[in-house]
Amino acid sequence: MTAKLLEVEDLRVAFDTRRGTVEALRGISFAVPAGGVLGIVGESGSGKSVASLAVMGLLDRAGSVTGGRIRFDGQDITHAGGAELRRLRGAALSMIFQNPRAALNPIRGIGRQIADVLRAHRPLTRAQARDKAVALLEAVRIRDAARRADAFPHELSGGMCQRVMIAMAMACEPRLIIADEPTTGLDVTTQKAVMDLLAGLTRERGMAMVLITHDLGLAAQYCDEVTVMEQGRVVESAPPGRLFGAPREAYTRRLVAACPTPSSTIAGLTPDAPPLPAAPVPATLPPGTPLLLEVQGLKKRFPDGTLAVDDVSFTMRPGESLGLVGESGSGKSTISRMVTRLIDASEGEIIFEGESIGAIPARDFHRAPQRSQVQIVFQDAGESLNPRFSAFDSIADPLRRLAGLRDSASLRRAVEDAADGVGLPRALLDRYPHQLSGGQRARVGIARAISVQPRLLVLDEPTAALDVSVQAVVLQLLEKLRREKGLAYLFVSHDLNVVRMLCDRLIVLRQGRIVEEGDSARVFRSPAAEYTAQLIAAIPHFRPEVVEA
Amino acid sequence: MSAALGRPSLLRHAGWVLRGNLVTAFALGGTALLVLVALLAPWLAAYDPIATNVANAMRPPSAAHWFGTDQLGRDILSRLLYGARLDLAIAAAAVSLSFVLGAMIGAFCGYHGGRLDRAVGRFVDVLMAFPLFVLAMAMVAALGNQVQNIVYATAVINLPFYIRFARTEVAVRRQAGWVEAARASGNGGARIVLGFLLPNILPNVAVQISLNLGWAILNAAGLSFLGLGVTAPTPEWGIMVAEGARFISAGHWWLVAFPGLALMLAVLCFNLLGDGLRDILDPRMRT
Structure with a gap:
């Protein structure tokens, strides 16, 4: 057994709540060797974040360690006091949080914030600290770092903010970095860039990392060892190839099955669920059946002048499901709101069953007869x-x-x-x-x-805020409803895998324009646009050949 | 709202909030006492609050007159009890008026925005630029020394706070998913404001209402103290303080001290009540 940098043994954490004491961790153990990368995966409520907070000594007042031990570099820090923890934090142990924008001080320049961390642990002059901060910003590949060091968090994108957080976490060359959902909320292409950077830098500098995530694909791709947690317990712990290829526990099997991969089907996500009803007879609509929805030359210019949607046209047949895929800023949500008539288009036509519903102002649309025909399911339920x-x-x-x-x-x-x-x-x-x-x-x-x-249901990222196992069940439900009721879906998502399973046809959007349009399976197999290919490549997944093994 | 309040768990929830928060429990108790006293004044008061008896004037607190008697021999305790009626009624009426008007105007402005919102916003700015108490004095002086005019004046000077408060609270929620969902479900603007947004901002407005009740009582008493409110024989705390003040240098402290304490207790209770009230009314605090 090589020396473990971080060793957690039978850790128990309880929270005092109104309903009495709640055990958040019921005896978990894991270890990270120096320079190793451990993934902790689990769904919400599994206790994965509580574990990281306990290690950092950042549990809030209601929570307390009720048993077990945390050892860092051989030293017992289970009940370390404030001063001792402060010395460790940043210098030997540091943390990257989920929402980088919220974790940065909004009224202080990013360079100064990094310098603050440096000066808290090292005797550096202001100028030295600033130089070091700029060097760190360069290390996390922020272009023009010397000038950007004076920027405020709101002037940077989400991905850039997370790079700043990484720079800050690495400022004092800690031996262990705990990254708690570091890329949740970022686009897939940004996620890939940030994770590649984080993994590269930690490897280069010999730092160990604990990656906490709900995304099994992400854990599989970047970790040497993955621990699966459920309800405050460790279910299973193994190298990713073994864990995802041949999961031993029933819970892990269900979790792995629920993760959409390039080859999964909706029925395959929830193997235990009752079978779906038979698919409706495809597209035998008599010629001359009017289109359900016709969108022509749709544009949306916001009051600040940005053109969120730029000349988008598409059609939908009754009962068809069409996917709108794109990253943040692609205009997909704006389109869904215009089609649902919650906001007005700047230009263009929206024709529903032969009637121009785009001509009815959004504020009066609640009285229109088509209101019940076009309904929407929102992102965050x-x-x-x-x-x-x-x-x-x-x-x-x-x-x-x-x-x-x-x-x-x-x-x-x-x-x-x-x-x-x-x-x-x-x-x-x-x-x-x-x-x-x-x-x-x-x-x-x-x-x-x-x-x-309704005849047309607009689904605006209906599963984006859900755990994978819940997402699997909701997707199954949506597919069942579609088959039973012959509903047409306009499915908006950033997740290509999910769109591929649920939609016959898809449209890829980028910066308000259509990049590619076509049959889902075809687009996925052989994307015509460079951007679509990038999107598909950026999706983290466990390799199918490993699963076969 | 009625559905949320009507659920049986509200009482239990209120009990839980109060157990964890003794200050709120004290404030709630004090407020309940004030309201009860005001309602039961005719039965609780041992003497007629306006019947004078000069032979019995300026008596210090005793077994017969717990809080003593004033310069005309009226029982101070009885006058305080009846005074609670008037003061609370004025405060409640004024605050209800400014709450109903202010919250509606503010909520509609916050939801619709645009030109009307800007116009109302400037009007509120202008109103708030006046020294508010002086404005109230001017209004009562112009409209005449009547109870309803005190109510109107107090309501007008409280109005800007409600408009601003409701406007901000609604403006931060108008883009919320559940407001968009309400539109998709076929609700028009008025229904969204009245049926969705107002009930949601109510817990936060409750804090404002409670604080305002305290101010309104002080305001009404202040106007009377200056001779601009309720007139002489009527039992009212402000007048009692004003009349008693003349005799304090002669050592007759009880004429001022008891109405002063009553005012203080009322204002204190209402101010403390606010925070607890928000916790009780918010369904998300209930689990």
Whole structure:
């Protein structure tokens, strides 16, 4: 056994809450050798972030270590005091957080913030610290670092902010870096650049890293060893090839299956779920059937002058599912909001079943007869539910407004039908959004949208905020609804794998323009545009050949 | 809102908030006491609050007159009890008026934005540029010394705070996913403001309401103290302080001290109540 840099043994952490003590970690053990990279993967609530906070001594006041040991470089730091931890933090141990913009001080230049870290641990003059900070910014490949050092966080993109955080974490040459979801919220291409940089720099400088992530592909690609956590326990720990190729535990198997890969199918994501209904007979619509949706020359210019959507045209047939794929700033959400008539287009036409719905101002569209025909499921299900409405009220709202249901008996029946349709237990209808899990909220959001029997459902990243296993179930549900009801989907997503599974056809967007359009399988197999190829290459995944082994 | 408040867990939740927060419990108790006293004044008061008895004037606190008697021999405790009625009524009426008007105007401005919003915003700026108490004095002087005019004056000087507050609270929520969802569900602008946004900002406005009740009481008492409010024989805390002040140098402290304490207690309770109220009203604090 070589010397372990970080050793966690049977660690237990409990939080005092209103409902008594909650055990967040129930005896976990892991170890990181010097220079090694350990991945900790798990879904929300698995305790993976609590583990990292405990190691850093950053648990909030309600949380406390109730058992076990944390040893860093042979030294027991389980109950280290404030002064001792402060000396360790930054200098020997440092951390990279999830939301870089929130972790940076918004009113201090980035160069100064890095210099602050340096001067906290080393006797450097102001000028020396600044030079070192610029060198660090160069090391994280920020171009024109000397000038950028004076920039404020809001002047930088999300990816750049995360590079600054990496520079800051590395400033004092720590021996271990804990990266807690370092690329969540970044685009795939940015994620790849940031992760390649982080992995390269740590390897170069012989630093060890703990990578905490919900993304199995990411862990597989960058770690030597992966630990899977569930509900405060370690499920399984192994090198990624073995773990993802031949998972031993049932939980790991389910988790691996739920991760979309280039070859997965919707049915394959949830092997234990009941089979999907048969796909509807494809495209036997008689010639002359009007198009469901026709978008022509759509443009959106925001008041600040940016052209978010630039001349986008596409069509959809009834019952078709079309994917809109792009990174942030591609205009995909703006398009979905214009099609749903929540915002007005600057130019262009939106024709729904032969009627120009784009001509009706968005603020009057709630009275239009097509309102019930075009519905939307939002990205963040939690944020899209009125905090003061129970699940019942949320689903009943469109039924009252658009279907004109007034008497409570028929309203209740319609709401329960919608809840049944999305697999939401009726007992949960009285709950408020904060009392529901992420998956349950997503179901409420979908039930609300389909309760009024729309013909076109716009799905704006409906699974982006969900854990993979929940995402798998929601995708399964969406596919089932599509097959049962013949709904047409306009599916907006940044995740090519998910779009490929759910959509017949897809459109790739970049900076408000269509880059590529075509059959999903074809685009994935042989992308015509350079940008599409980059997007596909940037998706982290475990190699299929390893899975075969 | 009624659905959220009507749930059986509200009482239990309130109990939980109060147990963890003794200051709020004290404030809630004090407020309840004030309201009860105001409602039951005719039954609690041992004497007629305006009947004079010069033979019995300026008596210090005793078993018969717990808080003593004033220069005309009226029982101070009885006058305080009746005074609570008037002061609380003025404060409650003024605050309700400014809350209803202010929250609606502010919420519509915050949701729709645009030219109307800017116009209202400038009007509020102008209103707030006046010394507000002087504005209230001018209004009462112009409209006449009547209770309803004190209510209007107090409501007007509180209005800008509600407009601004509701406007900001709504403006940060108008882009929220659940507001867009409400539009997709077929709700028009008015319904979104009244049915979705206002109930959501209510817990935060409750803090403002509570603080304002305190100010409104001080304001009404202040106007009366200056002779601009309720007139002489009526029992009102501000008048009692004003009249008693003349005799304090002669050592008759009880004429001023008790109405002063009553004012202080009322304002203190309302100010402390605010934070606790927000915790009780917010459904997200309930689990």
